[in-house]
Amino acid sequence: MRRNKKERQQLLIETIKQNPFVTDEELAEKYSVSVQTIRLDRLELSIPELRERIKSVAEKKFSDEIRALPLDEIIGEVIDLNLDDNAISILDINKEHVFKRNGIARGHHLFAQANSLAVAVINDELALTAKASILFTRSVKENERVVAKARVKNVDHTNDRSVVEVRSYVGNELVFKGEFEMYRS
Amino acid sequence: MRRNKKERQQLLIETIKQNPFVTDEELAEKYSVSVQTIRLDRLELSIPELRERIKSVAEKKFSDEIRALPLDEIIGEVIDLNLDDNAISILDINKEHVFKRNGIARGHHLFAQANSLAVAVINDELALTAKASILFTRSVKENERVVAKARVKNVDHTNDRSVVEVRSYVGNELVFKGEFEMYRS
Numbered sequence: 001m002r003r004n005k006k007e008r009q010q011l012l013i014e015t016i017k018q019n020p021f022v023t024d025e026e027l028a029e030k031y032s033v034s035v036q037t038i039r040l041d042r043l044e045l046s047i048p049e050l051r052e053r054i055k056s057v058a059e060k061k062f063s064d065e066i067r068a069l070p071l072d073e074i075i076g077e078v079i080d081l082n083l084d085d086n087a088i089s090i091l092d093i094n095k096e097h098v099f100k101r102n103g104i105a106r107g108h109h110l111f112a113q114a115n116s117l118a119v120a121v122i123n124d125e126l127a128l129t130a131k132a133s134i135l136f137t138r139s140v141k142e143n144e145r146v147v148a149k150a151r152v153k154n155v156d157h158t159n160d161r162s163v164v165e166v167r168s169y170v171g172n173e174l175v176f177k178g179e180f181e182m183y184r185s
Numbered sequence: 186m187r188r189n190k191k192e193r194q195q196l197l198i199e200t201i202k203q204n205p206f207v208t209d210e211e212l213a214e215k216y217s218v219s220v221q222t223i224r225l226d227r228l229e230l231s232i233p234e235l236r237e238r239i240k241s242v243a244e245k246k247f248s249d250e251i252r253a254l255p256l257d258e259i260i261g262e263v264i265d266l267n268l269d270d271n272a273i274s275i276l277d278i279n280k281e282h283v284f285k286r287n288g289i290a291r292g293h294h295l296f297a298q299a300n301s302l303a304v305a306v307i308n309d310e311l312a313l314t315a316k317a318s319i320l321f322t323r324s325v326k327e328n329e330r331v332v333a334k335a336r337v338k339n340v341d342h343t344n345d346r347s348v349v350e351v352r353s354y355v356g357n358e359l360v361f362k363g364e365f366e367m368y369r370s
Contacts, residue, residue, distance in 0.1 A: 069284060075293070099254060107300050107314040108260070112293035129292040133318045 003031065009041050016047060020054060021079070021090060023145055026171065054079055054090075066120045068127035074120050075112040076148060083123035084162070087150045089113060098142045105140035110176045114166040117150045118180040121164060126185035130161070134178040144170045160184050188216065194226050201232060205239060206264070206275060208330050211356065239264055239275075251305045253312035259305050260297040261333060268308035269347070272335045274298060283327045290325035295361045299351040302335045303365040307347060311370035315346070319363040329355045345369050 003011070008031050015030070016022060024042070028035040042048075055077055062078045063071045071078065076091035091097075091113045093105045111134060119127045140146060148168040155162045162184055168176035188196070193216050200215070201207060209227070213220040227233075240262055247263045248256040256263065261276035276282075282294045296319060304312045325331060333353040340347045347369055353361035 069286065073284065073291075099258065101254065102311070104313065106258075106297075107317075108293055108297035111296050111300075112291075115292050115296075126287070128289065128324065129321055131320050132292075135316050136314055139313065 005041075008033070009045055012038070012041055013045060013047075016050065020050060021145070021147055022050075025143075068119050068122045068124055069116070074116045075109070076117065076146075078117070078120060081121065083121065084152050084155055085121070086152065087117050087121040089117045089120075089148050091146045091148070093140055093142055093144050093146060095142060103142045105142070105144075105146075107136055110136070110140065110146065110168060111178070113146060113148050114150070114168060114176060114178045115180060117148050118164040118166055118178075118182060121150045121152055122162060122182055122184055124184040126183070127162075128183045129180055130183050131181040132178055134176065136176055137174050138170075140170055140175050146170055146175060148176075190226075193218070194230055197223070197226055198230060198232075201235065205235060206330070206332055207235075210328070253304050253307045253309055254301070259301045260294070261302065261331075263302070263305060266306065268306065269337050269340055270306070271337065272302050272306040274302045274305075274333050274335075276331045276333070278325055278327055278329050278331060280327060288327045290327070290329075290331075292321055295321070295325065295331065295353060296363070298331060298333050299335070299353060299361060299363045300365060302333050303349040303351055303363075303367060306335045306337055306349060307367055307369055309369040311368070312347075313368045314365055315368050316366040317363055319361065321361055322359050323355075325355055325360050331355055331360060333361075 012027060024035050024038045027038045059071065062081050065081055065083065074089065076089035078087060078089045080088040097105050097109045099106060115129055146168050148166055150164050150166045153163045153165050160183060162182045164180045164182060166178045167174060197212060209220050209223045212223045244256065247266050250266055250268065261274035263272060263274045265273040276298045278290045282290050284291060300314055331353050333351055335349050335351045338348045338350050345368060347367045349365045349367055351363045351365065352359060
């Protein structure tokens with residue numbers, strides 16, 4: 001349904017507040033307007049490019065928290081983290097992530113995002129991947145944004161292992177699922 | 186056992202002929218001499234840096250053969266390939282592949298080598314990874330050479346799937362094992 005500009009901008013503010021990871025493309029589709037219109041809306045409303053805002057907040061917040069590796073070694077941007085519990089990161093799929101021939105994201109980039117998040121969520125100085133089972137459930141294309149959500153299922157201090165489950169989404173669609181068994185010190 | 190120079194150089198020639206993937210470091214250990222000595226031996230014997238030699242031969246040979254992706258999209262260097270049967274690639278682990286903190290190779294690089302070899306070995310224009318089970322059996326360190334060996338276990342044309350098993354070694358030690366279920370067109 002198309003709305004007038006004032007209505008749309010009001011809804012835009014609320015939508016972004018509820019879901020800070022929403023892209024201009026998703027907003028454009030939601031309100032049946034062009035991406036250009038959404039960008040102009042954001043300019044008028046003084047909402048900066050969201051990714052930049054999230055990034056600077058995240059960098060301050062998480063570089064002190066993450067223990068198992070430096071923040072800049074994580075593939076994707078961490079936007080939420082609770083050690084030994086859960087974590088979220090985003091990865092924007094660009095030209096360098098896809099097969100030239102068909103524009104489909106290469107599996108190892110989705111794996112790298114998920115695996116490094118599984119390392120980051122471990123509350124330990126040392127975390128190494130022992131084993132993983134992964135599933136690619138739908139192809140990811142250039143310009144899509146992948147949101148990876150990690151959840152620590154099991155912290156077993158007796159045998160120095162933890163199991164981390166990671167599910168990655170584009171919008172609401174599951175694109176990747178992985179279970180990582182991690183060594184910890 | 187230390188040998189005199191002439192003996193050692195003769196053995197060197199034979200060893201390299203038998204195993205073209207051998208590194209200077211492995212040769213040095215084998216003959217209880219320094220890496221520097223092996224390099225001087227190679228210079229005297231006019232054996233070029235092996236990697237360069239293998240690379241140029243491989244590039245000519247395989248760029249025509251591989252169907253599922255261009256040669257330059259493969260992580261590591263393909264040194265042997267028989268479509269829908271088996272393939273071998275090597276990846277030298279450098280600074281950019283390891284965790285800064287402990288010099289251990291990051292899992293996604295070993296995964297990327299194995300996964301792209303699993304794609305390359307498929308005799309089809311389209312090959313996408315559907316599923317993978319992987320095992321990291323020992324940590325790989327900076328300056329080690331990983332030799333990945335892929336074997337197509339099962340080509341099922343009725344459901345457009347193939348299973349590719351990849352085992353990666355440093356010297357004789359298994360460092361990674363993966364089973365990849367591939368979609369094909």
